[in-house]
Amino acid sequence: MKQSRFTEERIIAILREHEAGSTTGDVCRKHGISSATFYKWKAKYGGLDVSEARRLKVLTDENAKLKKLLAEAMLDNAMLKDLNSKKLVTPVAKRQAVAYLCSSFEVSQRRACAVIGADRTSVRYRSVRPDDVVIRARLRELANIRRRFGYRRLLLLLRIDGVSINHKKLRRLYAEERLQVRRRGGRKKALGTRAPMTLPHGPNHRWSLDFVSDTLTDSRRFRMLAVVDDFTRECIALVADTSLSGTRVGRELDAVIARRGPPLTIVSDNGTEFTSMAILRWSQQTSIEWHYIAPGKPQQNAFVESFNGRLRDELLNETLFSSLNHAREVLAEWQDDYNTIRPHSAIGNLPPAAYAKLHASDMQRDGPHELIWGSAPRPVASPSHTGSNDQRILPVAG
Structure with missing residues (x-):
């Protein structure tokens, strides 16, 4: 911001000249200012001495700084809320979050990194690893077929297919594809039957x-x-x-x-x-x-x-x-x-x-x-969803 050539002392001196009897036009022509500027100074500094004017300027500057800090804090809070409180643990997640904040809130990368606590060098890093598309696709295919297999058994199946890969790299790909086997919790329950249920034909059926x-x-x-x-x-x-x-x-x-x-x-x-x-x-x-x-x-x-x-x-x-x-x-x-x-x-x-x-x-x-069946009329139910033409079949349960 360009600094004004008129200090508080000079402004108060100009106002004192006007108070001493000089007209407004003479004061404005003498000091090269407009009448609008003169009346603005008079509204702001009228009746003040130099020390009070300096104190007023200090308070105005501090107020402006506080407003700026409050605005920045509110913006930071809005950015964090917009991320929906997601846990940003991995570098990939932090890169995506920084890119989103920069595009949505039009802030700098430095500001976005400071908000989420990310390192700028980690955000700017670009991996030189191969993406391993073929291995990832085969790993997903095997995991869909063998749902209860972990990465160790899947590694054996990949090596049978002729894929040479380190077990630590496979574990990393396995985690990135989110193929972890969910542990089955709870006790064993009675499962019963899930077959189509026929209508009863008689007592105790x-x-x-x-x-x-x-x-x-x-x-x-x-x-x-x-x-x-x-x-x-x-x-x-x-x-x-x-x-x-x-x-x-x-x-x-x-x-x-x-x-x-x-x-x-x-x-x-x-x-x-x-x-x-x-x-x-x-x-x-x-x-x-x-x-x-x-x-x-x-x-x-x-x-x-x-x-x-x-x-x-x-x-x-x-x-x-x-x-x-x-x-x-x-x-x-x-x-x-x-x-x-x-x-x-x-x-x-x-x-x-x-x-x-x-x-x-x-x-x-x-x-x-x-x-x-004897001579009693048979009950009727809607046909099943499995294509059966037998009217004594209820829809499939489950």
């Missing part, structure tokens, strides 16, 4: 399981295990307790099987109780197929979900349970009413127990896992 929760009057929560026969729509078990583990689920299923025989298939969601080791052992010991619906697809377990809706609407929302024993008594009464008295629109407005008794004589078992 398929059961559906799900949990429902509610609250007692003292704010304690309890859960209910609902077991529904998908063909007859019977509620064959409605167990209430404060906690229902996988072992307890298997024990309750054993009690139901002792009363009415084993089912061919059991359907449930992917809750921790149903995917526990206890259920896995129970399914293997009983040789009962366990089908898991796709995660987030409760419509694939529509029979028990419909029952849960009726249970919630007709009983849970209408009743206050004072204790767990009270809840069990009321649930048992409602279960008996649901099975023996309440008409069900999906089975011709008959109670589930009457519908089961009606079709018990029409169904004949041919072996432990095959059911033959």
